[in-house]
Structure formats: structure tokens, C-alpha cells
Amino acid sequence: MKSKLFQLSIELIMLSLLLVGVVSASYPMFHYDGQRTGYVPEDGPQNNTIRWKANLGEFIGAPPIEKDGRVYVGVWPDMNFAAGEEYYLYCLNATDGSEIWKNPLGIGEGTVSGAAVSGDRLYAGCMDGNLYCIDTTDGTTLWSAPVDAGRGGGNWHGLASCPAVLDNTIYVTSLTDGTLHAFDPDGIEIWTYATGNATFAYTSPAADAGRVYFAGNTVTDALYCIDAATHQEVWNTTTDGQIKSSPVISGGTVFAASANQLYALNTSDGSERWSTPISASWGTPAVAGGYLYLGTNGDSALHCYNAATGAEEWSFAANGKIDTSPVVANDIVYFASNTGSSTVYAVDTAGNEVWQYATTNYLQSSPAVSDGVLYIGSDEGNLYAFGEGSVLPTPTPIPTQTPTPTPTPAPGSGNRTVTLVSGEIFTVTPFNNASAAYTINRTSALGALDTAATAGGFNYTLKEESWGSFLYSIAGIAYNETSWDSWLFMVNGAAAGVGAADYQLVDGDVVTYWYGGWGSTPETSDHVIRINVNVRDFAWEGTVSLTAGQTFTVTPYNNASAVYTVNRTSALGALDAAATAGEFNYTLKEESWGSYLYSIAGIAYNETSWDSWLYTVNSVTADVGAADYQLVDGDVVTCWYGGWGSTPATANAVVNITVSIPTTPTPTPGGGGGGGGDSPSSWITVTLESDTFNVTAENSGTTYTVDRQTALGALDASGTSYTLDDSYYQEYGSLFLNSVRGRTNEGTKGWMYQVNGVSPSGGANVMAVANGDKVVFYWSESMSATPATSSDVISIRVTIPASGGSGSGSSIGGSGSSSSSSAAATPGSSEPGAAIPSFFLGLPAGAAIELGEWGQAFSFDTGRRNTSEEQVTVSGNSFIIKRNGLTMVLAARNINEKNGKAAGLIESITASIEPVTANISTMGTVAASLDLNLTGIPGDGRIEISFNETPDAGAANAFHLAATEN
Numbered sequence: 001m002k003s004k005l006f007q008l009s010i011e012l013i014m015l016s017l018l019l020v021g022v023v024s025a026s027y028p029m030f031h032y033d034g035q036r037t038g039y040v041p042e043d044g045p046q047n048n049t050i051r052w053k054a055n056l057g058e059f060i061g062a063p064p065i066e067k068d069g070r071v072y073v074g075v076w077p078d079m080n081f082a083a084g085e086e087y088y089l090y091c092l093n094a095t096d097g098s099e100i101w102k103n104p105l106g107i108g109e110g111t112v113s114g115a116a117v118s119g120d121r122l123y124a125g126c127m128d129g130n131l132y133c134i135d136t137t138d139g140t141t142l143w144s145a146p147v148d149a150g151r152g153g154g155n156w157h158g159l160a161s162c163p164a165v166l167d168n169t170i171y172v173t174s175l176t177d178g179t180l181h182a183f184d185p186d187g188i189e190i191w192t193y194a195t196g197n198a199t200f201a202y203t204s205p206a207a208d209a210g211r212v213y214f215a216g217n218t219v220t221d222a223l224y225c226i227d228a229a230t231h232q233e234v235w236n237t238t239t240d241g242q243i244k245s246s247p248v249i250s251g252g253t254v255f256a257a258s259a260n261q262l263y264a265l266n267t268s269d270g271s272e273r274w275s276t277p278i279s280a281s282w283g284t285p286a287v288a289g290g291y292l293y294l295g296t297n298g299d300s301a302l303h304c305y306n307a308a309t310g311a312e313e314w315s316f317a318a319n320g321k322i323d324t325s326p327v328v329a330n331d332i333v334y335f336a337s338n339t340g341s342s343t344v345y346a347v348d349t350a351g352n353e354v355w356q357y358a359t360t361n362y363l364q365s366s367p368a369v370s371d372g373v374l375y376i377g378s379d380e381g382n383l384y385a386f387g388e389g390s391v392l393p394t395p396t397p398i399p400t401q402t403p404t405p406t407p408t409p410a411p412g413s414g415n416r417t418v419t420l421v422s423g424e425i426f427t428v429t430p431f432n433n434a435s436a437a438y439t440i441n442r443t444s445a446l447g448a449l450d451t452a453a454t455a456g457g458f459n460y461t462l463k464e465e466s467w468g469s470f471l472y473s474i475a476g477i478a479y480n481e482t483s484w485d486s487w488l489f490m491v492n493g494a495a496a497g498v499g500a501a502d503y504q505l506v507d508g509d510v511v512t513y514w515y516g517g518w519g520s521t522p523e524t525s526d527h528v529i530r531i532n533v534n535v536r537d538f539a540w541e542g543t544v545s546l547t548a549g550q551t552f553t554v555t556p557y558n559n560a561s562a563v564y565t566v567n568r569t570s571a572l573g574a575l576d577a578a579a580t581a582g583e584f585n586y587t588l589k590e591e592s593w594g595s596y597l598y599s600i601a602g603i604a605y606n607e608t609s610w611d612s613w614l615y616t617v618n619s620v621t622a623d624v625g626a627a628d629y630q631l632v633d634g635d636v637v638t639c640w641y642g643g644w645g646s647t648p649a650t651a652n653a654v655v656n657i658t659v660s661i662p663t664t665p666t667p668t669p670g671g672g673g674g675g676g677g678d679s680p681s682s683w684i685t686v687t688l689e690s691d692t693f694n695v696t697a698e699n700s701g702t703t704y705t706v707d708r709q710t711a712l713g714a715l716d717a718s719g720t721s722y723t724l725d726d727s728y729y730q731e732y733g734s735l736f737l738n739s740v741r742g743r744t745n746e747g748t749k750g751w752m753y754q755v756n757g758v759s760p761s762g763g764a765n766v767m768a769v770a771n772g773d774k775v776v777f778y779w780s781e782s783m784s785a786t787p788a789t790s791s792d793v794i795s796i797r798v799t800i801p802a803s804g805g806s807g808s809g810s811s812i813g814g815s816g817s818s819s820s821s822s823a824a825a826t827p828g829s830s831e832p833g834a835a836i837p838s839f840f841l842g843l844p845a846g847a848a849i850e851l852g853e854w855g856q857a858f859s860f861d862t863g864r865r866n867t868s869e870e871q872v873t874v875s876g877n878s879f880i881i882k883r884n885g886l887t888m889v890l891a892a893r894n895i896n897e898k899n900g901k902a903a904g905l906i907e908s909i910t911a912s913i914e915p916v917t918a919n920i921s922t923m924g925t926v927a928a929s930l931d932l933n934l935t936g937i938p939g940d941g942r943i944e945i946s947f948n949e950t951p952d953a954g955a956a957n958a959f960h961l962a963a964t965e966n
Helices: 002-022 447-456 571-582 712-719 953-965
Strands: 050-055 064-067 072-074 090-092 099-103 114-118 120-127 130-135 140-144 165-166 167-176 180-181 191-192 206-208 211-217 221-227 235-240 248-251 253-256 263-264 272-277 286-288 293-297 303-307 312-317 325-330 331-334 343-348 353-358 368-370 373-377 384-387 416-419 425-429 440-441 458-464 468-474 488-490 510-516 528-536 536-544 552-553 564-567 586-593 594-600 612-617 636-642 653-660 684-687 692-696 703-707 720-724 735-740 750-755 774-780 793-798 837-839 845-853 855-861 872-876 878-883 886-898 901-920 924-934 940-946
Touching: 064 114, 064 248, 064 368, 072 120, 072 384, 099 440, 099 886, 114 165, 114 373, 120 235, 130 293, 165 206, 165 750, 165 837, 167 211, 180 211, 191 416, 206 248, 206 712, 221 253, 235 303, 248 286, 286 325, 325 368, 331 373, 343 373, 373 528, 384 886, 416 447, 447 458, 447 510, 447 940, 552 571, 564 571, 571 586, 571 636, 594 612, 594 636, 684 712, 712 774, 712 793, 735 750
Parallel strands: 416 528, 536 653, 684 793
Antiparallel strands: 050 384, 064 072, 072 090, 090 099, 114 120, 120 130, 130 140, 165 167, 167 180, 180 191, 206 211, 211 221, 221 235, 248 253, 253 263, 263 272, 286 293, 293 303, 303 312, 325 331, 331 343, 343 353, 368 373, 373 384, 425 440, 458 468, 488 510, 510 528, 552 564, 586 594, 612 636, 636 653, 692 703, 720 735, 750 774, 774 793, 837 940, 845 855, 855 901, 872 878, 878 886, 886 901, 901 924
């Protein structure tokens, strides 16, 4: 009997497990539930692996949903209208993205409405203004009901409201009259509540606990609460403007956002709990764990607010405006920007990026998360499914595209040639919305028009509509509201298939813009512009002013201890000045035979093809290196990237520099190559002892004790008057200059400083200096300013007495050897039998290395104080660690400085030790130095160098060989 009971209990457990197993995750309507919380109690994708993507051929503006292993999403026109073209609601297999069925929703006008599934029925709005009910089994239409005016009636969006389902009732709102509609599952309109005036297209109702909340407009915009049983208004609360979001209900509070304000209202009576300003958004906030998440347009950021108080907790900057509604899956927030190169982001609930994925077009569709997969649509026509278990590729039919009228035109008649640079962007503002700014790739068809307009002296305009923006006019010839004549374009005589802002050009393309109606051609138009396109990987052209007698310093990227001094009026000096003016970088590489120009703007010498940077002066090949070629006023220096025998005309990267050398000295740009900048006209020399001094912050009156051997100590010792601000002392430990010589900081203008040509990350009070260091304080008009471009400079040379305890080496990018100290052995003399020099290879204080999925990540506390014994700095793409006699360089990628930490993924680690000498009686004076390539940093590793008076035969032979070679 006992055994039978035991068997029965096992069967019950197995049955329980089986029942749990068939319950699947789902995302049945926009923003997950009828309360529109946007919170999914499960994990989403932890990385940007694409499980599958399906191309549906048109813009996907609607948010997708998922239920029972099926994904539902609709498309709407991509603005390339073709005769007989239909736009469908698709049902796709959630496993691989394959099509199960598609429904044209009436005559196939398209939709931006997110669907809702209840049971075996799907409800969705259409651009024809109707609400449709679809059988999820086979995709047949069960019924449709008119709700709003459609495309044909002048309402482009039709019914864009996403249905909400509560207690077997379907709720939607119509935008033209601000009315809430309630339908039963059979398509009978049970009741309505009208407010009378237009509302925003993308706002949708929310429902909870027998009440329905929606955005309406009687005389003013307001949020309404309606009793679902009585159909009577419970309350309404006026807002500062049109409500852009859908209401979100959580914990007795309903949240809603207008263009400029985020509201938290009491669900019982509509009274305001709190409100806070925001910078415009179309999205609906998500609420989870007591926090509210909302993306905004004005500052292109995702914001996290305390749901109880409205206090902002953090913000995360995206690469453009955010029109999508975020979704939270456990502890990750998913959202996307809406730009010409929209990016999908995953950010943890503390505001740290988890992953991102860049697309190639705009993105208005909001994400959905179900069963560990994130679904989101793009104006590429792709529906993406991010998650583990990739099943790419997924072929899906793409409807045929025909001629290309697009929202972006061009100027009057004529042929033009333009040069576009890959990677560059520009911004354009629609003429009817001065607060909007769209960021566009320069190599797009619109970028070609913009460049041609600048060169040709004509203008063009965009116009913003609720559905997007389009090219409204070129050279004053504008879209005709009556005939619908507009600006159209093609590339290489063929229809483009996407808008001009999204069409990416290649070298040799010809872009043709013409004005006319649908079906017109350039041949039949009176206004045509053809643009011949040259695409370059990099291009810069301009004039630089160089001052005779000045010098600058530059350090090769592969030897941080080397510093070359170069005449400003050399060809390299012209490139250095151009790099600053054009905000690009360049690097030198040091070899045993000398140094050479290794890269410009990240385009580097190719070890396989031997393509490299070449240069001419006045179109004549120079017979010396760029650092040695001395220019005269009016010279033109041309640098280009290619192989031997190539020319600037055939190169994909070109820099053209016209040189001006005034007879009277003028400030010149400097420092573009990572060096120290121009030599100042006069220097103040100060001697810094090993002691301290006191300073008082002007803003707080607090007194601080500062080490004399710091950059601030140098300024103080120079006798220059200054005041300090300690607003960031508690957070960073830094005191910042508020004024120098009576000149006070003004907004973004103010005082900055450099040590040996490098701008430190901390305040001058924590920047230790060493003997021979050069400290320059200068007035900055912008963050790109340098001492060479400043009108107010204080230049200080540091001398530290030998007893001062500080090494003679530079703390940042300097040269020279370090003096001895008791803390660690340093270069110098090491006689046989004397103490053995020892060099510490371990991690510096405040630093850490973690081994992760992508390799070794190095991080250090940027607020730590550098000392004469040890300095850690960030220089370009490298972390540089200097100790007495030892330099370690950690080449890294993706270096990010945030919240007092600098971190990056290590690509290589090198260590070099300055020569140690000894006198061997049988050989004379010998020296030993060491260069190492490391695979990691040992926790407490050391290198010791010692000499034997009687080396073995092999060692002796090696010394003799080295002496012979040298």
C-alpha cells in the first residue's frame, strides 16, 4: 500500500511538472499588458545575437507582439508607392521567422497599430481608419468596424491606437475626435466616450480594475478616467499640452507624458502626485520595481525616474532621438533610437550599457520581449528577433519596388561633382520645426544634395509631418499641395527603394533629383540636378597658419618614452596643425631605422599591401621626411594614402593643406599627433620643494592642504593669482580653477591645463609633477582649444631639487631617467656585488584586471593621486603606467571614462626598462635594458637585473656581438 501511494505522489509531481512546461511566455499586446506597464517578469536577451530577421518589404512602424509561438506585426508604406501595392499584417513563426499567414486588412492600406491577441482573436487598427478582428488560426478576417477617418479622408495614420483588452471588451481611441470606443468580441460597438477634439496619433488607452484611461481633448488636453461598467467619467486632469504617451497604471498611480512634462496622477481622483519636465517624447514609459523609464527626443537619452517621487535617478545617452517605448525584462531595459542609423540598446536598471545593435534606417517600432527573445521592427523592412539559437539566414519574399519618389529632393538644373567622406555626419532641421534636428550620414543621397547645395549656393528644405519628414523644396521650388508635384530622386538611373537620407552612396554613383508628379522622369522635368559623387574614406582641405621659430613635440604611438621636437614650419607641422583644425588624429611609428607617418584619421600603414601615407609639396615629391621638409608661405602640402605610384586623384583618403607663414608671430594650432604642443614664447621656472601649502576654496571657504610638487603647486609658486572651486572635491578629490589673474570662468569657457602637452583627467591639486616637467595653464574658449590657440597662456617649467624625493622623469609623456629611491630600485649603476635593481610589474594602486567574454579588461580609478613613484594616465588608445625606470603601455580598445573609472579591453601589453649599467673589469662598462611583450600583468611580479664579474662564455659572446652590431 505504501508503495502505491508513493507511486501516486510521483505521478502527481510529474503531472505538475508537465503542466508547468506547457505554460509559455507571451507579449499579447502593446507594452505587454492592459495596464501598459512595459514590464516582463522574465529575462530578455543578454547580448545582440540575432536569432532571425525577416524582411517584410515595407516600413515597420507598428510594435510587434507575441503569443503562443507566433509573432504578429504590420507594415505601412515606405513612401515608394507602386500601383496595386498592398501592406499586410503578418503572422510569423517565433522560432525561425517564417511566414504563417498574412492579412491585407481590407484593401491593404497598412498599419502602425500594435495588435492585441485575446484567445484565438487578434485586434488591430488600420490606416483606413477601421478596427479589424482576425482569426489567429488561419489569418482570415472575422469582422471590421469603422472607428476613425482613414488615409483617403486626410488622416494619414488612420487608426494608429493599439487596442487594449479588459474583461472581454476591446478599447481603442480615435485621434481625429479624441473618442474612446468600446467593442465586444463580435464587432458590436457597445459604447463610446467622446471628448470632441484631436489627440496624438500614437496614444492608446489603458485599462485596469474596471476603469479605462485615455488621452482626450475637450477645450484643453487632458487625461480621462472612465468607469467601464457605467461608461461615465470618473475624473479628468488637464495637462500642459497634447499627451504623447499611452497611460501607464501601477500601484494606484497612472503615469502619462506630454511633449514637455511627465505626470504621476492618483488613480482614484486624478490628483497630481508629482510632475517633472522632460524634453519631448512619443514613447510610453515603462514602470518596474518602483522606477519609471522613458526615452526623450530633445536630449536623445533614456531617463530613469523614481516612480514615487519623480526624482531622476540616471540617464543614458543614445545616438539620436528616442520615439520608441522601452520595455523592462527583469533587470534590463530595452529601447531604440530613431535616426538614420537607429540603434537598439540594452541597458541594465542601473544605467549601464549591456549591448547595442546598429541598424541602417529609422526605427519607430517599440520592442517586445517574450521567452528570452526581443522583437523589434525597422524602416529597413526588417523584423529583428534577438536571442540565443540563431537560425539565420531567413529568406522572406520582398515585394517588388518601383520608381522612387522619396521625401528628399534637390536644386535647379545642372551637373555637379561633390566629394563625400565616409563616417562624417551632418544635421538638418525641418523648416516647420526649429527644435528638431536630424543627424544624417554624409555619404547618403541627401548628403550629396546638402554638399551640392553648399557648393552651388542654393538651398533646400525638409518639412516635418506627424508620419515623418520629407524633402519639401530645392532652390525655392516646393511641394505643390494641389498637384502633388514634388522632388523625386534616383541613383544611377534606377529607383532607390529608400529615402534619400537612408540611401548610402559609393564612389562613382550619380544621384539625379527632379521635380514632377508620380510617373514623371528627369527627361520630362524642367528642374533637374545631377550629382556625380566621389566617396573618400577621409578627406580634409583647408588653410593653416604656422609661426616661424616655433616647435612642437610628438610621441610615436609605439614608444611612449620617446619625444621628438619638430619645427612648426615643417610639412609635419602643417599636418599637425591641420589635425587640430580638422579634429582628426595622426600617429608616428618608431622603427630601428627611424620614425615614419603611420596613420591619419585611423587609416594606417598596411603591412600586407604596403599602402601608406605619401606626400608632396606643390605637387612635387619631397626627397626628405615630412618632419624635415621646411615650408615657405603659400606652399601646398598634399598627403594621400596609397601604394607607390599612386596619386592623390586615385586615392580614397586625401589631406590638402595650404600653408600661411606670417611675418609676425601668430598663435598656431598644435598637438594633433599626441605630442606636447608649440613652444611658448616665455617660461616661468619654479623650484618645488618636498612640502605642502594651504589653499582655500572661494565658493565654500574650506581650506585644503596640497602637495607642493603638483601642477597647482607650480602655479602657486609662480606667483600667479588664482581662485579655486571645490564643488567636485567630494566626488573626485579635485579642486578646479575658478579664475586666474582675475579672469573668471564663463559657462563653457574657462581655465584648463596641460602637463608635457597632455591634458590630465584630474584637478591640478592631484597632478604630481617631476623635475623638468612643463606645466601650461591656458584660457579655453571650447573643449577643443589648446595652448597654441589660446589668447591667455601661463607656461611654467618645474625644477625639483635632487633631495626633493621626486624622480627626474616626466609624470606624463616626458623623457629622461628617474632618480633612485628607497622604495624601488631604478636605472643607474649596478656594480657587481651591489644591490640588484628590481622593477615591479604588478598592478598599480586603484587598478584591476578582469577576464571576461571578450578578453582582459583593465580599469583604474581616475581619481587616484599620481605620485612621483607611480603615474597612470590615459593617452589616446593606451593606458600608460610609469614607475621609476619602468614604462608599461597597455594598448586598448573601447576606452571609456565614466563615474571616476577608466576602463578598456586590452589588446597588447609592452614593458620597457631604461638601461642599467655596470663596470665589468674584463669588458668595461656595459648596459642592460629590457623590452617585453606580456600576455598579462602579474599580481606581484618583478624583474631583477644583475651582472656577473665573470659571465659564462655564452653571455660574454652575446655582449661582444651586441657591441659589434652597435
